[in-house]
Amino acid sequence: MPAWVRDRSIATKIVGIALLVASIFAGIAVYGLVNLREVAARQDVQYRRDVVAMTHMVAVRSAVGLQMEAVQSHLLSQPGFYRDRYEAEIADTDRQIDGHFAALATIGLTKAELRELGLLEKVIGQYRTARDTGLAASRRGDRDNAVSIVLVRSEAVAHAVKTRADEFLQQLVDAVATGNRQIRERTAQTSRNVTILLVVGGIVAAGVATLAARQLSRPLRRAVAVLTAVAAGDFHQELEQHSRDEVGQMSRSLNNTVGVLRDAFDQLNHRAYHDGLTGLPNRARLHERAAQALHAAAQGAPVALLLIDLDGFKQVNDEYGHAAGDHLLVAVADRLRDLVRGADTPARLGGDEFAVLLAGADDPLAVAERVLAAIQQPVTFGSVRLAPRASIGVTGWRGHADVDAFFQDADQAMYAAKAAGKGRVVVADPAPGPVLAA
Numbered sequence: 001m002p003a004w005v006r007d008r009s010i011a012t013k014i015v016g017i018a019l020l021v022a023s024i025f026a027g028i029a030v031y032g033l034v035n036l037r038e039v040a041a042r043q044d045v046q047y048r049r050d051v052v053a054m055t056h057m058v059a060v061r062s063a064v065g066l067q068m069e070a071v072q073s074h075l076l077s078q079p080g081f082y083r084d085r086y087e088a089e090i091a092d093t094d095r096q097i098d099g100h101f102a103a104l105a106t107i108g109l110t111k112a113e114l115r116e117l118g119l120l121e122k123v124i125g126q127y128r129t130a131r132d133t134g135l136a137a138s139r140r141g142d143r144d145n146a147v148s149i150v151l152v153r154s155e156a157v158a159h160a161v162k163t164r165a166d167e168f169l170q171q172l173v174d175a176v177a178t179g180n181r182q183i184r185e186r187t188a189q190t191s192r193n194v195t196i197l198l199v200v201g202g203i204v205a206a207g208v209a210t211l212a213a214r215q216l217s218r219p220l221r222r223a224v225a226v227l228t229a230v231a232a233g234d235f236h237q238e239l240e241q242h243s244r245d246e247v248g249q250m251s252r253s254l255n256n257t258v259g260v261l262r263d264a265f266d267q268l269n270h271r272a273y274h275d276g277l278t279g280l281p282n283r284a285r286l287h288e289r290a291a292q293a294l295h296a297a298a299q300g301a302p303v304a305l306l307l308i309d310l311d312g313f314k315q316v317n318d319e320y321g322h323a324a325g326d327h328l329l330v331a332v333a334d335r336l337r338d339l340v341r342g343a344d345t346p347a348r349l350g351g352d353e354f355a356v357l358l359a360g361a362d363d364p365l366a367v368a369e370r371v372l373a374a375i376q377q378p379v380t381f382g383s384v385r386l387a388p389r390a391s392i393g394v395t396g397w398r399g400h401a402d403v404d405a406f407f408q409d410a411d412q413a414m415y416a417a418k419a420a421g422k423g424r425v426v427v428a429d430p431a432p433g434p435v436l437a438a
Helices: 004-078 081-103 113-141 144-199 202-232 245-272 283-297 315-319 321-341 362-377 402-420
Strands: 304-310 347-351 353-359 378-379 384-386 389-396 425-427
Touching: 004 113, 004 144, 004 245, 004 384, 081 113, 113 144, 144 245, 144 378, 245 283, 245 378, 245 402, 283 304, 283 353, 283 402, 304 362, 304 402, 315 384, 321 347, 321 362, 321 378, 347 362, 353 362, 362 389, 362 425, 389 402
Parallel strands: 389 425
Antiparallel strands: 304 353, 304 389, 347 353, 378 384
16 A cells, blocks of 8 residues: 555544544533523523512512501591592502512412412402401591501511511522522533543543533532522622623622622611611610610610600691601601710600610710700791600619610609600609619
């Protein structure tokens, strides 16, 4: 056989082997790319669906909260403009809730999610039945019955709505975790098939596949770590988003999902511990701070409590309307913020009652006098000049065994101030109350 024929035959073999290896590489590339694109596209659709679902759920919870406030305001108002406005707000939030439920039913939720959505709609339907009964009683002028119906039933229903909404959000989080698990399983299967092809293709192909596997597994492990942190209540971890490929799409979708969850939980946490009108800490937050302060007081740090009740607040609402009353409450809250130090805690306990927890104040009576003088400065509301007054009860830590006894001393002093003519400060009787055991 001529040399050139032998050479050509060898060259042909080399070319054939090269084409075979190239075909293997091309097949591996096409196989991996198709599978990754399919998984990434599926996950992107799921992430988008879950983000939209959580957005609607957050909006439903917000609308339910606004409606409950409007219903309570309706019960406490007189027939006329304000009651008509509250009824309009109730109807508007009903439309919003129904709109969000309609939207949720069309975005491709799973059967389990649709079942949870149905349960939530049923609970809200029960709330609406109780609400309509209470509103009907309110329109008839039977306010006591209306308040009893709405306040007693709405608290239980609100808890049920929150529970159902939390379960729904948890299902959405679980769906994200399930999608991530499916990606890992599909990627693992792809890796096994690619490994078989790489063994046939040789050591070089195996090296390339190993490198590709590393590049894919790193963001997946990071995604698992982020989802694990979310399950533990940590919403501040994120995936890197440098690439524009399918992994980058997955990272952006997951980050968006975590961001929606973080915002929703931050809003819920803030509402749980702050007054909706004034933005001050509420009674729950004040009790928490007071418990911490009493622990410090047992070590020798001075602690005092000012309990403030506005005199004649009901007359302001009756004469000038609830808008004037709300304006006055906000003005009082702003003055308390301006007066206290960073270590102190101003709070609104409800209605026209405020409090200030003083941590480290040497002369709480002097602070109370300054607070009284500030509160009783006139407040302008439109063309009306309001002249607020307040009664303040003051108590210092005297070995109180618990927070309730501490608050009771301040409460008794505040009522003593009212009994003495209002518009003044009264310090709690210095006789010792319950003390901590030695």
